[in-house]
Amino acid sequence: MRDVYLVGAGQSPFGAFPDRSYRDLFAEAYEAACDSVDHGIDTEDVDEAVVGTLGVGGRQLGLSGPAVTEHVGLHNVPCSRVENACAAGGFAVRNGVQAIKSGFADVVVAGGYEVMTDLSDDVTKYWLGVSGETEWERLTGTTFSGVYAQMASAYLNEYEATTEDLSRVAVKNHGNGAKNPKAHLGFECSLEDATSAPTVADPLNLYHCCPTSDGAAVAILASENVVGEYTDERVRIAGVGAASDRVGLAQRDSYTGISASQVAAETAYERAGVSPGDLDFAEVHDCFAIAELVAYEDLGFCEPGSAPELLREGRTDPDGDLPVNTSGGLKSKGHPIGATGTGQVVEAFDQLTGRAGDRQLENPRYGLTHNVGGSGGVSVVHVFEREEVGR
Amino acid sequence: MRDVYLVGAGQSPFGAFPDRSYRDLFAEAYEAACDSVDHGIDTEDVDEAVVGTLGVGGRQLGLSGPAVTEHVGLHNVPCSRVENACAAGGFAVRNGVQAIKSGFADVVVAGGYEVMTDLSDDVTKYWLGVSGETEWERLTGTTFSGVYAQMASAYLNEYEATTEDLSRVAVKNHGNGAKNPKAHLGFECSLEDATSAPTVADPLNLYHCCPTSDGAAVAILASENVVGEYTDERVRIAGVGAASDRVGLAQRDSYTGISASQVAAETAYERAGVSPGDLDFAEVHDCFAIAELVAYEDLGFCEPGSAPELLREGRTDPDGDLPVNTSGGLKSKGHPIGATGTGQVVEAFDQLTGRAGDRQLENPRYGLTHNVGGSGGVSVVHVFEREEVGR
Numbered sequence: 001m002r003d004v005y006l007v008g009a010g011q012s013p014f015g016a017f018p019d020r021s022y023r024d025l026f027a028e029a030y031e032a033a034c035d036s037v038d039h040g041i042d043t044e045d046v047d048e049a050v051v052g053t054l055g056v057g058g059r060q061l062g063l064s065g066p067a068v069t070e071h072v073g074l075h076n077v078p079c080s081r082v083e084n085a086c087a088a089g090g091f092a093v094r095n096g097v098q099a100i101k102s103g104f105a106d107v108v109v110a111g112g113y114e115v116m117t118d119l120s121d122d123v124t125k126y127w128l129g130v131s132g133e134t135e136w137e138r139l140t141g142t143t144f145s146g147v148y149a150q151m152a153s154a155y156l157n158e159y160e161a162t163t164e165d166l167s168r169v170a171v172k173n174h175g176n177g178a179k180n181p182k183a184h185l186g187f188e189c190s191l192e193d194a195t196s197a198p199t200v201a202d203p204l205n206l207y208h209c210c211p212t213s214d215g216a217a218v219a220i221l222a223s224e225n226v227v228g229e230y231t232d233e234r235v236r237i238a239g240v241g242a243a244s245d246r247v248g249l250a251q252r253d254s255y256t257g258i259s260a261s262q263v264a265a266e267t268a269y270e271r272a273g274v275s276p277g278d279l280d281f282a283e284v285h286d287c288f289a290i291a292e293l294v295a296y297e298d299l300g301f302c303e304p305g306s307a308p309e310l311l312r313e314g315r316t317d318p319d320g321d322l323p324v325n326t327s328g329g330l331k332s333k334g335h336p337i338g339a340t341g342t343g344q345v346v347e348a349f350d351q352l353t354g355r356a357g358d359r360q361l362e363n364p365r366y367g368l369t370h371n372v373g374g375s376g377g378v379s380v381v382h383v384f385e386r387e388e389v390g391r
Numbered sequence: 392m393r394d395v396y397l398v399g400a401g402q403s404p405f406g407a408f409p410d411r412s413y414r415d416l417f418a419e420a421y422e423a424a425c426d427s428v429d430h431g432i433d434t435e436d437v438d439e440a441v442v443g444t445l446g447v448g449g450r451q452l453g454l455s456g457p458a459v460t461e462h463v464g465l466h467n468v469p470c471s472r473v474e475n476a477c478a479a480g481g482f483a484v485r486n487g488v489q490a491i492k493s494g495f496a497d498v499v500v501a502g503g504y505e506v507m508t509d510l511s512d513d514v515t516k517y518w519l520g521v522s523g524e525t526e527w528e529r530l531t532g533t534t535f536s537g538v539y540a541q542m543a544s545a546y547l548n549e550y551e552a553t554t555e556d557l558s559r560v561a562v563k564n565h566g567n568g569a570k571n572p573k574a575h576l577g578f579e580c581s582l583e584d585a586t587s588a589p590t591v592a593d594p595l596n597l598y599h600c601c602p603t604s605d606g607a608a609v610a611i612l613a614s615e616n617v618v619g620e621y622t623d624e625r626v627r628i629a630g631v632g633a634a635s636d637r638v639g640l641a642q643r644d645s646y647t648g649i650s651a652s653q654v655a656a657e658t659a660y661e662r663a664g665v666s667p668g669d670l671d672f673a674e675v676h677d678c679f680a681i682a683e684l685v686a687y688e689d690l691g692f693c694e695p696g697s698a699p700e701l702l703r704e705g706r707t708d709p710d711g712d713l714p715v716n717t718s719g720g721l722k723s724k725g726h727p728i729g730a731t732g733t734g735q736v737v738e739a740f741d742q743l744t745g746r747a748g749d750r751q752l753e754n755p756r757y758g759l760t761h762n763v764g765g766s767g768g769v770s771v772v773h774v775f776e777r778e779e780v781g782r
């Protein structure tokens with residue numbers, strides 16, 4: 001099957017914008033993505049659109065894909081919404097890859113959006129809770145903080161790990177996010193800040209939880225047949241993997257690993273022909289600090305139980321051998337549900353094309369994005385490769 | 392790109408089952424689909440799943456794809472939900488085709504579901520209304536009955552058509568649905584019944600509107616590489632087309648035609664290498680009687696304004712030259728939003744493989760399905776071909 005390239009990517013700022021509409025945010029991301037395409041792109045060039053959103057609150061709940069694509073002038077192209085909770089944006093990109101590889105499209109707009117800060121204070125319980133397992137989680141009053149707290153408890157119990165290790169995730173990611181002008185919580189925090197914060201769901205404190213954000217992100221994909229029309233920078237989507245699992249944590253085999261992520265990563269590495277050691281950076285799904293630790297292990301960066309060591313040794317710092325969440329991650333950059341997965345792809349694009357400003361890594365070749373839905377009901381992994389020009 | 396075949400399809404009954412869960416209904420459809428596969432199929436054979444649902448009410452609203460696939464034992468395969476209002480089920484099948492053509496999967500489960508009759512009496516206003524355009528339709532109190540009534544008014548005004556022509560849609564489709572044991576409203580109605588019914592939104596009366604239904608439907612797709620393992624009956628998905636347009640009726644160019652359907656049909660015909668005259672039957676989206684008339688024209692069965700003539704002459708009756716909605720259509724078979732588009736594919740499968748019982752057409756070769764979201768914000772068309780065995 002033919003190759004698919006990432007020819008552009010952009011996002012709105014992530015943050016609290018209760019007065020901005022979802023359409024407005026999507027349009028900003030779409031424009032930023034179009035502007036990032038080297039040789040430019042016209043709306044008429046787009047063959048298909050995929051939009052990821054959880055789609056909650058009082059706005060457009062059905063046809064919530066076309067509701068934003070019509071706003072940017074995309075008419076008469078197939079448009080669909082994909083919903084996979086917090087992994088909607090990552091699956092939108094994956095669906096876009098399928099649309100191109102299937103021969104249905106040469107150019108695809110894949111994006112995501114969410115507006116959450118105009119909702120009630122109970123957003124976590126009522127609006128995010130809808131993605132938790134219904135009978136044994138939502139109806140018993142468990143929120144996602146509670147579910148991930150159970151994972152954290154199990155992890156701390158099973159391995160040589162402490163709450164300070166959880167706090168190190170926050171320190172690293174806030175350090176990165178402070179260099180990202182699009183970040184929601186773009187400030188640094190100390191280990192003291194991140195350790196002494198008030199408890200949210202024991203053992204998780206405030207600094208172990210990502211914020212509720214508004215925002216949108218868009219990626220533009222092109223087939224190998226037309227990529228040359230748009231750019232000379234060849235960022236290939238080298239491998240894609242995805243999997244689902246039982247929605248409820250209690251129904252799954254492990255509390256300290258996410259099977260869907262393991263399967264997704266294996267598939268993506270195999271298709272890309274790379275191993276974790278080849279990666280130059282990764283954007284992983286750190287909705288809660290424990291999720292980043294578990295991700296290191298699910299994605300094969302280290303053995304089970306060794307994630308805290310990687311962190312302590314600074315190996316996932318920007319100057320480490322595998323920088324993780326240079327964007328700030330969900331923790332600092334923010335987590336506007338449907339936009340998050342595509343937002344990770346924006347960071348990959350920026351890093352691989354030298355657009356990452358103060359966060360720029362030195363000449364990276366391979367990058368990975370990892371986007372989880374719910375507490376692991378689904379997961380999707382992409383591996384990107386910057387090809388040498390003239391290859 | 393490689394060919395995709397429909398190797399199995401099945402559905403739950405469509406009807407009012409407020410006591411049944413969405414998972415239970417989906418499982419019944421999945422089992423029926425598996426049972427319809429000639430040589431049998433195992434859950435382990437499935438590489439990917441796509442689930443269409445509008446997903447309203449108090450049940451699982453996020454991860455609503457994996458929430459049903461986990462229930463039938465599908466773990467560790469990529470699963471995503473697609474939402475395109477009433478076209479979710481049709482887009483689920485289309486996404487499944489893309490998954491196979493892209494090389495990502497050989498066997499895909501594509502289905503849809505909806506449970507609506509456990510919701511309040513205001514289901515039309517509050518739950519279906521969420522797929523209407525927000526600012527100018529929903530917030531002004533317009534329901535889908537009202538939007539389609541505007542289309543009907545415009546049609547009756549522009550062409551030589553009467554409300555009796557609208558009623559003829561009901562008479563034909565109820566006649567067909569009376570032979571379908573899975574139909575929600577499986578009874579016949581007379582032209583007198585269908586003309587004298589109480590007004591819902593002038594000029595549409597009760598018999599010009601489909602019911603609110605519960606139900607699920609599942610299609611099983613396989614690549615040309617593996618189709619022989621599952622069946623000797625070759626039902627090829629010969630062509631697929633889809634398009635989106637402005638969500639709100641008032642924003643579109645015409646009230647008497649749906650541009651998204653026209654584009655979707657053109658694409659599907661072109662890819663299948665057929666013209667409307669080659670079709671032996673069609674399942675079209677008759678959520679309201681006017682929608683079936685408009686569909687005849689959008690799909691190229693006749694010229695604009697000539698649809699009533701086709702009906703009056705009985706040409707879309709089961710013994711006509713192009714039988715339409717042999718299943719009973721949305722009007723009689725029922726309209727469980729996310730299940731509807733896949734349900735149309737079930738009828739196509741049954742007709743092309745001689746399983747349609749009392750509704751069976753004589754040796755059909757080409758069939759079409761047409762699934763619309765909202766009042767035309769999106770549309771998706773599939774053309775199916777029964778290949779001669781040993782081809």
